[in-house]
Amino acid sequence: xxxxxxxxxxxxxxxxxxxxxxxxxxxxxxxxxxxxxxxxxxxxxxxxxxxxxxxxxxxxxxxxxxxxxxxxxxxxxxxxxxxxxxxxxxxxxxxxxxxxxxxxxxxxxxxxxxxxxxxxxxxxxxxxxxxxxxxxxxxxxxxxxxxxxxxxxxxxxxxxxxxxxxxxxxxxxxxxxxxxxxxxxxxxxxxxxxxxxxxxxxxxxxxxxxxxxxxxxxxxxxxxxxxxxxxxxxxxxxxxxxxxxxxxxxxxxxxxxxxxxxxxxxxxxxxxxxxxxxxxxxxxxxxxxxxxxxxxxxxxxxxxxxxxxxxxxxxxxxxxxxxxxxxxxxxxxxxxxxxxxxxxxxxxxxxxxxxxxxxxxxxxxxxxxxxxxxxxxxxxxxxxxxxxxxxxxxxxxxxxxxxxxxxxxxxxxxxxxxxxxxxxxxxxxxxxxxxxxxxxxxxxxxxxxxxxxxxxxxxxxxxxxxxxxxxxxxxxxxxxxxxxxxxxxxxxxxxxxxxxxxxxxxxxx
Numbered sequence: 001x002x003x004x005x006x007x008x009x010x011x012x013x014x015x016x017x018x019x020x021x022x023x024x025x026x027x028x029x030x031x032x033x034x035x036x037x038x039x040x041x042x043x044x045x046x047x048x049x050x051x052x053x054x055x056x057x058x059x060x061x062x063x064x065x066x067x068x069x070x071x072x073x074x075x076x077x078x079x080x081x082x083x084x085x086x087x088x089x090x091x092x093x094x095x096x097x098x099x100x101x102x103x104x105x106x107x108x109x110x111x112x113x114x115x116x117x118x119x120x121x122x123x124x125x126x127x128x129x130x131x132x133x134x135x136x137x138x139x140x141x142x143x144x145x146x147x148x149x150x151x152x153x154x155x156x157x158x159x160x161x162x163x164x165x166x167x168x169x170x171x172x173x174x175x176x177x178x179x180x181x182x183x184x185x186x187x188x189x190x191x192x193x194x195x196x197x198x199x200x201x202x203x204x205x206x207x208x209x210x211x212x213x214x215x216x217x218x219x220x221x222x223x224x225x226x227x228x229x230x231x232x233x234x235x236x237x238x239x240x241x242x243x244x245x246x247x248x249x250x251x252x253x254x255x256x257x258x259x260x261x262x263x264x265x266x267x268x269x270x271x272x273x274x275x276x277x278x279x280x281x282x283x284x285x286x287x288x289x290x291x292x293x294x295x296x297x298x299x300x301x302x303x304x305x306x307x308x309x310x311x312x313x314x315x316x317x318x319x320x321x322x323x324x325x326x327x328x329x330x331x332x333x334x335x336x337x338x339x340x341x342x343x344x345x346x347x348x349x350x351x352x353x354x355x356x357x358x359x360x361x362x363x364x365x366x367x368x369x370x371x372x373x374x375x376x377x378x379x380x381x382x383x384x385x386x387x388x389x390x391x392x393x394x395x396x397x398x399x400x401x402x403x404x405x406x407x408x409x410x411x412x413x414x415x416x417x418x419x420x421x422x423x424x425x426x427x428x429x430x431x432x433x434x435x436x437x438x439x440x441x442x443x444x445x446x447x448x449x450x451x452x453x454x455x456x457x458x459x460x461x462x463x464x465x466x467x468x469x470x471x472x473x474x475x476x477x478x479x480x481x482x483x484x485x486x487x488x489x490x491x492x493x494x495x496x497x498x499x500x501x502x503x504x505x506x507x508x509x
Contacts, residue, residue, distance in 0.1 A: 063167025
């Protein structure tokens with residue numbers, strides 16, 4: 001630990017002494033409190049109001065869904081719904097609820113489920129309604145039966161009933177509290193209940209005594225801490241101030257493993273990319289985008305940043321997704337071709353801002369490599385380190401030219417991913433790139449409505465080719481999740497969908 005890191009760590013620890021979160025821990029000194037550190041702050045606790053990674057992770061701890069995926073996300077099984085039926089025409093899904101309660105002890109009813117889905121699908125400020133466009137209505141048939149009707153066949157629907165924003169919320173509490181208050185102190189349905197939230201510091205959760213899975217969770221609580229600097233999180237893990245470090249720079253992984261922490265790469269569905277804003281010059285120019293794409297050495301970046309734990313990207317799809325097209329070649333760096341494309345673009349000022357979240361050492365390393373590689377093409381990438389929360393705000397507002405970023409898919413079905421990153425008709429504007437191609441939009445709809453596997457595969461192969469040709473994003477590499485766990489942590493897995501699969505069975509021993 002260098003002096004700077006030491007001062008940062010001790011200052012942070014001292015700052016905790018007067019916080020409610022610490023008081024929670026102190027009151028329960030013999031309790032099993034899992035302390036997780038992450039580099040992004042939590043922005044909201046309402047599952048329909050966000051697509052932000054830290055929010056998604058913590059909402060998975062708080063809200064139960066109709067169905068529950070297995071650890072590798074290949075299948076879904078019963079959750080709050082014990083069983084379900086699908087009509088012969090594939091348009092009506094009927095879910096039968098088990099006896100379950102919210103954290104305040106009130107029963108979870110079909111009205112609550114219908115309310116949660118209607119709110120998620122139709123409320124104007126719902127952040128991720130895009131995958132649920134075919135949902136026409138959700139209605140309670142009786143206290144324990146929910147009927148959902150689609151306006152067209154939609155193959156991915158069942159798997160989507162498990163993702164974070166379908167977390168079931170209490171109708172009465174949301175209507176009484178209002179959206180803003182609920183987003184700050186929600187009544188939960190999952191294994192943990194809300195205790196406290198200090199923005200810029202931590203969210204504190206405690207065991208939900210009314211959780212529907214008898215005898216679970218094993219943990220008494222979780223503290224989800226915002227620690228933006230990678231090195232500070234590592235120091236806190238080593239000092240026993242954290243039990244889990246989410247997002248470890250690859251260069252430190254072996255060191256932590258040698259010291260006795262569980263620190264093995266975990267399979268992810270992440271695509272790391274240079275995110276580009278198609279509505280801003282110079283990225284509104286196809287030839288310029290292609291010049292950038294051909295000027296970047298993906299293998300060199302992948303080898304340097306992931307140290308062999310990742311693979312260079314050939315598609316916007318992750319290999320973890322069904323219908324990933326492994327026949328697509330990885331674009332090889334070709335400086336001469338990149339220079340020719342730049343000349344064809346007619347762009348006179350071949351420069352742009354390359355935004356990177358401050359404190360993310362691997363992202364900063366990637367940005368510097370891109371900067372050096374593009375300089376040989378004659379393109380200037382001005383690296384700007386920006387506060388992580390401000391990065392997110394600028395993406396949403398379209399106030400950026402490019403950024404080192406990543407995204408993942410909650411399920412193995414590619415529809416979920418495509419509506420996030422390439423569907424220009426969606427609310428999130430193709431992950432805020434503003435990429436919008438009518439043919440791609442149409443193909444995405446066709447793929448979602450197709451049942452037969454080979455036909456779906458052909459559709460998704462075509463989408464992957466188009467988005468590479470048009471440089472919808474500059475896909476760089478496919479990384480693993482890189483986390484480190486104290487030896488005390490038992491049965492905790494961050495699955496490909498950025499959820500802790502076994503969180504209600506996780507224990508501290």
